[in-house]
Amino acid sequence: xxxxxxxxxxxxRALSAEAVIQTEGLVKRFGRTPAVDGLxxxxxxxxxxxxxxxxxxxxSTTIRMLTGLLRPSxxxxxxxxxxxxxxxxxxSRMGALIEEPDLYGHLTAWQNLRLLTSLSGGxxxxxxxEVLERVGLAEHAHRRVATFSHGMRQRLGIAQALVPAPExxxxxxxxxxxxxxxxxxxxxxxxxxxxxxxxxFLSSHLLTxxxxxxxxxALISRGRIVTQGTLSDLIGGDGGLTRVGVDDIERATEVLQxxxxxxxxxxxDRTLQVFVPGMGAADLNEVLITSxxxxxxxxxxxxxxxxxxxxxxxxxxxDSTEPAGTSESPD
Numbered sequence: 001x002x003x004x005x006x007x008x009x010x011x012x013r014a015l016s017a018e019a020v021i022q023t024e025g026l027v028k029r030f031g032r033t034p035a036v037d038g039l040x041x042x043x044x045x046x047x048x049x050x051x052x053x054x055x056x057x058x059x060s061t062t063i064r065m066l067t068g069l070l071r072p073s074x075x076x077x078x079x080x081x082x083x084x085x086x087x088x089x090x091x092s093r094m095g096a097l098i099e100e101p102d103l104y105g106h107l108t109a110w111q112n113l114r115l116l117t118s119l120s121g122g123x124x125x126x127x128x129x130e131v132l133e134r135v136g137l138a139e140h141a142h143r144r145v146a147t148f149s150h151g152m153r154q155r156l157g158i159a160q161a162l163v164p165a166p167e168x169x170x171x172x173x174x175x176x177x178x179x180x181x182x183x184x185x186x187x188x189x190x191x192x193x194x195x196x197x198x199x200x201f202l203s204s205h206l207l208t209x210x211x212x213x214x215x216x217x218a219l220i221s222r223g224r225i226v227t228q229g230t231l232s233d234l235i236g237g238d239g240g241l242t243r244v245g246v247d248d249i250e251r252a253t254e255v256l257q258x259x260x261x262x263x264x265x266x267x268x269d270r271t272l273q274v275f276v277p278g279m280g281a282a283d284l285n286e287v288l289i290t291s292x293x294x295x296x297x298x299x300x301x302x303x304x305x306x307x308x309x310x311x312x313x314x315x316x317x318x319d320s321t322e323p324a325g326t327s328e329s330p331d
Contacts, residue, residue, distance in 0.1 A: 021041065023040060046197060050217040080167065097161045101156060155186075158189070190213055211306075214231055235303050241274065244256075244295065252272060
């Protein structure tokens, strides 16, 4: 059994030995431009953790630091109990697929796996066969990779991250190029890995896949964590979405957005999608009628990760561009 250690370089509070990945104030600059800007991230052991954000938010840069491919400019972090910079001590306890898999086209899938795993201590033939079976490539084991489709190459990239059996798997866009059956197969694979005790950290733009798969998520924007926690807490909150039909869309939007943490979206059919923490359809109905509005539809709706993601990112973008200190005169 591997023993995790609490690492406390440079002072400050001790990083948790219970977290598989933890960062505190992690920074990466390219010149004077921060790609990651004070990142605080905690990935619990045994979770399937979704790392989400728009292009350029700092996801890939963070992953490259966690896997030892980039040196941080500041802050501190630990992976599997070791500080960054000690990747060799982690060894085969961590597997990773970062962006496009780097494979040799003139070699077969089996030869690629054998070569890549030899760099981390090697693997038995039975282990290679098992992992090819798990990603659906067993019947193509002795076929040259140059003849593989993009989706097949992606599966082989996932396979090389899984041998020999790691405790932590880091995947950057693992579903890229996969057809619907491939997506379902990878989803089942991730679940079976998690059930066996493997922690999975993945970035993805496919929010519907993340919603079906992940137990924990973190949203990153401009190199900083906007929010993180369990998926159920993020999209559940104290209440759900409500579809609202009223006679005056503009006035209703104004009234509902004035409620604490009120979020309102005008749908294409000129109804409103409303989320107000702690308020259900009956509460919203009372507010609207009291404000002199005529309500002709109130339908509870399920809040999705996509709608939550878009709401949070819009607020984050708005907050980052609003000038400070403009609400009141200093006099």
